[in-house]
Amino acid sequence: MNAFVAILRRDLLLAMRRKSEMLTALFFFMIVVSLFPLGIGPETALLRRIAPGVLWVAALLAAMLSLNRLFAADHQDGTLEQMALSPTPLALLVSGKVLAHWLTAGLPLVLLAPVLGLQFDLSSRALGILMLSLLLGTPLLSLIGAIGAALTLGVRGGGVLLSLLVLPLYIPALIFGAGAVEADMAGLGAGGHLSLLGALLALGLFFAPWATTAALRIALE
Amino acid sequence: MSQPLINWFKFASPASFYPLAGKMWPWFAALATAFAAAGLWISFFVAPTDFQQGEGYRIIFIHVPASWMSMFIYCVMAFWSAIGIGFNTRLSGMMSSALAPTGALFAFLSLWTGALWGKPMWGAWWVWDARLTSELILLFLYLGYIALTAAIDDPRRADKAGAIVSLVGVINVPIIYFSVKWWNTLHQGASVSMTKAPTMAATMLWGMLLMALAFWMYSIAVALYRVRAIILERERHATWVAELLEMQR
Numbered sequence: 357m358n359a360f361v362a363i364l365r366r367d368l369l370l371a372m373r374r375k376s377e378m379l380t381a382l383f384f385f386m387i388v389v390s391l392f393p394l395g396i397g398p399e400t401a402l403l404r405r406i407a408p409g410v411l412w413v414a415a416l417l418a419a420m421l422s423l424n425r426l427f428a429a430d431h432q433d434g435t436l437e438q439m440a441l442s443p444t445p446l447a448l449l450v451s452g453k454v455l456a457h458w459l460t461a462g463l464p465l466v467l468l469a470p471v472l473g474l475q476f477d478l479s480s481r482a483l484g485i486l487m488l489s490l491l492l493g494t495p496l497l498s499l500i501g502a503i504g505a506a507l508t509l510g511v512r513g514g515g516v517l518l519s520l521l522v523l524p525l526y527i528p529a530l531i532f533g534a535g536a537v538e539a540d541m542a543g544l545g546a547g548g549h550l551s552l553l554g555a556l557l558a559l560g561l562f563f564a565p566w567a568t569t570a571a572l573r574i575a576l577e
Numbered sequence: 578m579s580q581p582l583i584n585w586f587k588f589a590s591p592a593s594f595y596p597l598a599g600k601m602w603p604w605f606a607a608l609a610t611a612f613a614a615a616g617l618w619i620s621f622f623v624a625p626t627d628f629q630q631g632e633g634y635r636i637i638f639i640h641v642p643a644s645w646m647s648m649f650i651y652c653v654m655a656f657w658s659a660i661g662i663g664f665n666t667r668l669s670g671m672m673s674s675a676l677a678p679t680g681a682l683f684a685f686l687s688l689w690t691g692a693l694w695g696k697p698m699w700g701a702w703w704v705w706d707a708r709l710t711s712e713l714i715l716l717f718l719y720l721g722y723i724a725l726t727a728a729i730d731d732p733r734r735a736d737k738a739g740a741i742v743s744l745v746g747v748i749n750v751p752i753i754y755f756s757v758k759w760w761n762t763l764h765q766g767a768s769v770s771m772t773k774a775p776t777m778a779a780t781m782l783w784g785m786l787l788m789a790l791a792f793w794m795y796s797i798a799v800a801l802y803r804v805r806a807i808i809l810e811r812e813r814h815a816t817w818v819a820e821l822l823e824m825q826r
Contacts (some may be wrong), residue, residue, distance in 0.1 A: 507725060507738045511725070521742060523717075524746075528752050531760040552756075571741050575734070
């Protein structure tokens with residue numbers, strides 16, 4: 357467990373030293389969300405209707421932007437090999453890295469989303485559900501994305517390939533995440549969607565580090 | 578341990594599978610032709626015209642078997658991937674990558690014929706029906722697999738990475754299907770349901786089953802043919818390939 361905390365602290369420290377990368381993804385999120393009203397028009401009713409989907413799709417893309425740096429630097433300088441050789445299970449170290457990725461790339465999106473939601477005239481209740489759905493959903497994005505990042509490690513054209521691999525797998529998170537807000541706005545209650553999102557997160561927490569580890573070992577061969 | 582009748586692991590070696598596949602694929606190709614001839618004959622000349630849908634319904638004789646095959650081939654790919662990871666056999670990865678283009682072809686064919694059928698029946702090329710959407714996502718999964726294995730130069734690493742992708746994908750396929758289904762009922766976009774189709778005449782069912790068998794045989798034949806090419810390409814430095822070429826000269 358010590359190793360888990362150590363790697364978490366290390367990755368967070370590295371992220372803090374390179375703030376610009378983190379901020380770029382955040383600004384990307386803001387810009388993409390702001391583009392939609394410009395493209396569609398400023399009618400409030402329409403914007404309120406599309407807000408959950410737009411925010412979720414933008415969060416998906418922003419979370420994906422930062423996946424590349426999850427393992428790439430460690431792979432380049434050989435740290436990853438040392439991690440694979442260490443007596444601590446690699447899956448535990450990978451979980452630490454994924455948690456660090458979520459804290460630097462996922463959590464800021466969750467905190468920023470309500471501000472952007474205000475631009476779309478969402479009610480405070482809908483904003484709360486949106487935050488809750490993102491809080492459950494963004495860790496899942498980091499977990500699934502880690503598998504893709506590990507598979508495309510050191511591969512030609514890795515960035516584009518990563519999106520091709522990962523985006524189809526993000527679809528359930530998108531559907532239930534945006535669906536939770538929409539269901540609540542329609543008066544159906546968001547409980548079912550949020551429970552399903554939580555179930556997916558539980559599944560991801562169990563399986564994803566394992567699959568990521570397998571993919572990393574292939575990349576290190 | 579008693580000696581089994583057939584030593585299955587013998588054929589896990591590309592060198593011994595290559596001649597076996599060479600013997601098998603013409604038979605499957607012949608079967609595919611025979612089934613397709615019978616199936617097409619039934620579907621065009623024997624099966625009656627549908628009183629609701631007219632002649633246009635005959636597209637389902639291609640459409641339905643193609644959708645079945647696209648889903649089934651993905652499961653077969655995942656099966657070979659699991660074997661490949663479990664036993665570390667080289668041939669399994671080759672089988673997976675030999676199947677992927679055929680699966681993608683059937684997924685595309687199913688979407689294309691679905692659109693052709695949808696235009697006269699529903700009045701739209703595309704509706705966001707649960708089945709259509711998950712078939713589209715299945716096509717994306719195939720493309721992801723093909724793109725990843727093509728981007729990695731080392732074939733062994735490509736096989737293993739592809740194996741993980743297809744296993745992760747096969748776990749996700751049911752999740753995606755149900756999430757799209759529930760999403761669809763929430764939005765109530767498509768008012769037409771494919772599940773409420775009228776009961777089929779027996780001849781239509783026969784035509785469809787024969788076409789499914791034809792597609793099945795075609796997939797096996799093509800996969801075997803393609804795996805032979807992959808074996809030759811990967812094992813070109815092995816002595817048995819050189820000997821093979823000597824013999825054919």
